[in-house]
Amino acid sequence: MSQVKKAPIILGAVGVALFAIYNSVFIVDERQQALKLRFGQVVGQTEGYRDPGLYFKVPVIDRIAYYEDRILPIETSSLEVTPLDDRRLVVDAFARWRITDPLRFRQSVSNEQAALPRLERVLNAAIREVLGGVVSDAILSSDRIELMNQIRASARRSAQTLGVEIIDVRMRRADLPTQNLQATFQRMQAEREREAADERARGQEAAQKVQANADRQAVELVSEARKQSEVIRGEADAQRNRVFAEAFGRDPEFFAFYRSLRAYEQSLKGSNSTLVISPNSEFFEYLDGAAASPQ
Structure with missing residues (x-):
């Protein structure tokens, strides 16, 4: 009977031991990185537990904060920028980022959801800084790749204070605002018409030069031909008169x-x-x- 009474106690002790063992370890898989917190302060590996494996902690007292170790996406809202030529553009961009310093990341933004607005502001500032220093034609040309690299470098420097690395930045589109499209089309049409008028004027000028040159050459050729014909005619008349004179003399x-x-x-x-x-x-x-x- 005494053994029957001791069984619950043994089971309770085993349960407590299992609970203590379960709460004494934590697992970090390959998709995660973690910080060990004790009363809100980071203890253990301050740079974070980043290698997959099994780690130990003090039950109840220690708490584990997990963070993503994968590359994460972020998309910015449509942003209006003004290049050097004052032609406003609406830019949509997206980026890829990852947490490189969990401790600094926790101190700066706490978690991934709170980091997104901060990162969007960083990206918007970098986009305005880089695109505001070039003309709109550069943004719409093959130079866009170099501009995106500059945006990434600028955003990467700012994001380091958050414990984050910007992996890549891409612009999805860079278009004129809707209200400016018609005015832009009209201006482009006027410019093309002006260029066409200039080309026509240059063509007419060249045609007049060619016509004047041809007329001058025609006059010169006709004058030279007439001169030669008069010379030949004069020589023929002289020869005829000489023949007549000789005949008259005979x-x-x-x-x-x-x-x-x-x-x-x-x-x-x-x-x-x-x-x-x-x-x-x-x-x-x-x-x-x-x-x-x-x-």
């Missing part, structure tokens, strides 16, 4: 006869072949002689 009567025949040919051209000439005219000499020759 047989003046034949030359006079030839000249008369040429005159008859020119006078009798056309439909009107009637001549009113005095019979005693020298012009009628060879015609008269031709008529009298058969007799």
Whole structure:
């Protein structure tokens, strides 16, 4: 009977021992890191328990605070920034971060949910700082990658005070505000029209230069051709006159006869072949002689 009465006591002692053993250990897996707290103060490994495994603590007195050891996401709200050229842009960005110093993280923001607003402010400040120092064309071009690296570096420096490391920063979009789109489109259209007018004006100017050059060359070529033709014609006339002079010198009567025949040919051209000439005219000499020759 005494053994029956001792059984509950033994069971109670075993239960207490199991409870004490259970509360004397804690487990950290590969996804976690932990801090041991005693009366609210960090004890044990102040840098945190980061290696997976089984660790010991004082039952009841010690408490374990667990933190994520994985890379965590954060997305910022739409942020309006003003680059150097005063063309406002709406930027959406997201980042990846992780806790690197659990003790500093606990002292700064306590837990992950409380850290998100602080990190968003850090990211927004870095975005405004970097994008506010360049023109909007750089943000919308391939230079965006370098700008994101600069934002990450700036945010990483600020986040170190929170015990956090910014792994990466990316911009999801960078667009004009809705109310500015129409004005921007109109300005772009006006700029393109101005550029088109400038191109047309330059084209017309070039065309006029080409036309003027072509006209000048045409005038020069025609003038040169006329000069050469006059020279050739003059040389031909001189040669013809020389031939006639030589012929006249050899047989003046034949030359006079030839000249008369040429005159008859020119006078009798056309439909009107009637001549009113005095019979005693020298012009009628060879015609008269031709008529009298058969007799």
